[in-house]
Amino acid sequence: MPSKLVDKYLREAHLPHIWCPGCGHGVLMRDVAQAVDNIGLDRNKVVLVSGIGCSSRAAGYMDFNTMHTTHGRALAFATGIKMARPDLEVICIMGDGDASAIGGNHLIHAARRNIGITAIVFNNDIYGMTGGQYSPTTPYGEKGTTAPYGNIDRPFDIAKIAQACGATYTARGTAYDAVLTTKLIEDGIRHKGFSVIECASICPTYYGRKNKKGSAVDMYTWQKENSIRVEKAQAMSPEELKGKLVVGKLSEDDFPELTEQYQAIIDRVRK
Amino acid sequence: MGKVKLMQGNEACVEGALYAGCRFYAGYPITPSTEIAEGCAVRLPQVGGHFIQMEDEIASCAAAIGASAAGVKSMTATSGPGFSLKQENLGYACLTEIPFVLVDVPRAGPSTGLPTSPSQGDVMQAKWGTHGDHPMIAIAPSTVEECFKLCVRCFNLSEKYRTPVIFLMDEIVGHLREGIEIPEEGELEIVNRAIPEDPAHAKKPYATKEGSTVPVMAPFGAGERYNITGLIHADDGFPTNSTEIADKQVRRLLAKIDDNLDDILSWEETSMDDAEVCVVCFGGTARSVQSAVETLRAEGVKVGMFRPITVWPFPAKKMREIAGKVKKIIVAEHNDGQMLLEVQRVTGLYDKIGFVGKVNGTVITPDEIVKAVKEG
Numbered sequence: 343m344p345s346k347l348v349d350k351y352l353r354e355a356h357l358p359h360i361w362c363p364g365c366g367h368g369v370l371m372r373d374v375a376q377a378v379d380n381i382g383l384d385r386n387k388v389v390l391v392s393g394i395g396c397s398s399r400a401a402g403y404m405d406f407n408t409m410h411t412t413h414g415r416a417l418a419f420a421t422g423i424k425m426a427r428p429d430l431e432v433i434c435i436m437g438d439g440d441a442s443a444i445g446g447n448h449l450i451h452a453a454r455r456n457i458g459i460t461a462i463v464f465n466n467d468i469y470g471m472t473g474g475q476y477s478p479t480t481p482y483g484e485k486g487t488t489a490p491y492g493n494i495d496r497p498f499d500i501a502k503i504a505q506a507c508g509a510t511y512t513a514r515g516t517a518y519d520a521v522l523t524t525k526l527i528e529d530g531i532r533h534k535g536f537s538v539i540e541c542a543s544i545c546p547t548y549y550g551r552k553n554k555k556g557s558a559v560d561m562y563t564w565q566k567e568n569s570i571r572v573e574k575a576q577a578m579s580p581e582e583l584k585g586k587l588v589v590g591k592l593s594e595d596d597f598p599e600l601t602e603q604y605q606a607i608i609d610r611v612r613k
Numbered sequence: 614m615g616k617v618k619l620m621q622g623n624e625a626c627v628e629g630a631l632y633a634g635c636r637f638y639a640g641y642p643i644t645p646s647t648e649i650a651e652g653c654a655v656r657l658p659q660v661g662g663h664f665i666q667m668e669d670e671i672a673s674c675a676a677a678i679g680a681s682a683a684g685v686k687s688m689t690a691t692s693g694p695g696f697s698l699k700q701e702n703l704g705y706a707c708l709t710e711i712p713f714v715l716v717d718v719p720r721a722g723p724s725t726g727l728p729t730s731p732s733q734g735d736v737m738q739a740k741w742g743t744h745g746d747h748p749m750i751a752i753a754p755s756t757v758e759e760c761f762k763l764c765v766r767c768f769n770l771s772e773k774y775r776t777p778v779i780f781l782m783d784e785i786v787g788h789l790r791e792g793i794e795i796p797e798e799g800e801l802e803i804v805n806r807a808i809p810e811d812p813a814h815a816k817k818p819y820a821t822k823e824g825s826t827v828p829v830m831a832p833f834g835a836g837e838r839y840n841i842t843g844l845i846h847a848d849d850g851f852p853t854n855s856t857e858i859a860d861k862q863v864r865r866l867l868a869k870i871d872d873n874l875d876d877i878l879s880w881e882e883t884s885m886d887d888a889e890v891c892v893v894c895f896g897g898t899a900r901s902v903q904s905a906v907e908t909l910r911a912e913g914v915k916v917g918m919f920r921p922i923t924v925w926p927f928p929a930k931k932m933r934e935i936a937g938k939v940k941k942i943i944v945a946e947h948n949d950g951q952m953l954l955e956v957q958r959v960t961g962l963y964d965k966i967g968f969v970g971k972v973n974g975t976v977i978t979p980d981e982i983v984k985a986v987k988e989g
Contacts, residue, residue: 353840356851385838386813386834386835386836386838387834389683389833389834391679401840402840402842402851402852405838406838407833407834407837407838407839408838408839408840408841409679409682409833409840409841409842410840410841410842410843410844410852411675411705411843412675412701412702412705412843415671415672415675415701415702418667418668418671418672418673418675418676418679419675419676419678419679419682420679421639421665421667421672421675421676421679422637422639422665422675422676422677422678422679422680422681422682422683422687423679423680423682423683423833425637425639425663425665425676425680426636426637426663426679426680426683426684426685426687427680427683427684427685427833427834429834430683430833430834447668447669447672448668448672450668451667451668451672604658604663607658608658608661608663611658611659612658612659612660612661613659613660
């Protein structure tokens with residue numbers, strides 16, 4: 343049944359979406375819409391930039407100023423938009439390979455600059471659009487079509503990388519916990535500097551089948567049973583946290599936002 | 614009359630961009646174009662614009678396109694290795710029809726090559742560097758004054774046709790210092806992209822009006838709320854797999870240039886009226902050719918120079934017309950014969966065309982041109 347959110351924020355003429363049954367991306371897209379609605383942003387001033395991959399199709403479905411760019415480059419395009427027009431609210435939706443493999447350089451530097459962009463990573467631990475190749479977040483030992491004997495690379499912790507590189511707001515949500523994830527996205531958008539919300543999604547079609555994770559329901563149940571709130575995780579040992587998803591607001595720091603600093607330069611040198 | 618200033622080609626490019634209304638620059642340091650980034654870093658905030666040094670060449674191209682999508686005229690500059698990296702998003706701008714100016718100040722190559730030496734080895738890359746069939750305009754200056762004025766022209770063409778324009782400089786003009794007269798405000802024409810009268814009610818950003826091949830789009834934030842994608846898209850901006858629409862879209866992109874050659878093409882002819890020999894060159898090479906033509910004319914040799922200013926699209930019709938009049942054509946360029954290929958192709962003359970080329974990072978001297986003309 344269509345909700346008010348669908349009426350207001352989705353381009354119904356361009357639905358149904360291309361995502362597989364059970365995919366977590368639809369839930370996460372709804373969370374983004376709910377977060378924007380909760381804040382009451384003017385849709386005309388919201389720019390949603392995406393890269394390439396399953397997650398990036400969200401941009402085309404949402405009724406904002408939307409830009410579906412090249413693979414990995416969403417944050418680089420978004421940086422140009424935000425820098426040239428600081429009055430616009432710029433949000434990026436990226437996938438895990440998009441944000442942390444081909445776009446890894448752009449992610450760490452956007453974080454370093456603390457530019458006022460909200461980066462939302464739909465992390466399903468796999469390249470779904472191309473049929474299930476392992477990504478930088480595929481867990482160690484798991485399989486992909488290009489890791490047929492098991493992945494021997496260690497996975498990235500995207501939120502931790504972002505924090506280490508200077509992002510002043512980092513959080514992790516899940517496709518399972520829509521209420522929490524919506525709140526984290528909302529807080530990320532409200533935050534002035536660069537914010538990264540890593541959203542654990544699920545890919546039952548490729549990741550799930552290849553790694554015998556059961557149905558989409560089984561995968562959501564796994565997320566439910568293995569999510570640990572950050573407050574609780576603080577009292578747990580690394581061994582106890584192994585294989586768990588630490589969710590919630592992971593960090594928030596105070597540092598001047600890039601475009602505000604640049605405006606101060608303009609005010610100082612303008613002739 | 615404007616102020617006369619002594620400046621470098623790269624500096625003149627910055628001033629030309631500001632004159633044209635450029636208010637955003639994203640770049641990455643690379644010789645021999647770095648002065649353009651440095652100039653923009655100083656000058657843009659002085660006029661209320663924004664400069665950003667990005668993490669790499671790919672990102673600077675992306676940021677420039679992003680800024681333009683948000684309605685701000687933008688530029689990025691680079692040299693050979695960076696030009697290779699920018700090709701990805703250059704194609705994105707062609708297909709999404711987002712105007713911006715990409716300055717390339719080539720170095721001798723391939724690869725990292727000779728970073729501080731003159732070259733014109735990026736001619737074919739300017740046209741064919743990004744994948745797929747796409748429109749491309751490239752303009753080559755041969756004086757510091759042209760670095761200013763033609764940069765304005767690059768912005769104008771980009772805005773008018775909603776397509777990226779390559780300002781194909783070279784190290785000779787980029788690092789040359791000459792006195793130039795800075796045009797007064799209003800002296801040169803400034804073109805701004807057309808936008809819909811009522812953006813909030815505009816429905817199809819990529820639709821074109823009868824008789825035009827250029828869409829009228831609002832900048833992001835004006836209320837049109839459309840979609841931009843590097844996938845083949847319909848007039849509404851959304852992806853499609855329709856082969857019919859794909860054909861229509863790519864052909865329209867190409868027609869934006871092909872149907873407007875009279876407006877886009879420009880060239881210079883020197884001493885061509887009675888010339889029996891024509892030396893074809895572009896950019897900084899013209900300085901040596903011009904000198905050689907003067908020397909030869911003083912000796913009574915009927916030689917002239919044809920210099921395409923618009924390098925892409927190549928002025929094919931004009932080149933054929935010249936080929937029909939002169940006895941001999943010689944192409945001079947700082948590469949192994951890239952424009953030569955185009956001259957051969959459009960004239961149908963192959964072995965009959967002489968060539969002076971250099972790939973060692975030194976400048977072709979007037980004497981070398983004189984010698985080539987005399988040897989016929």
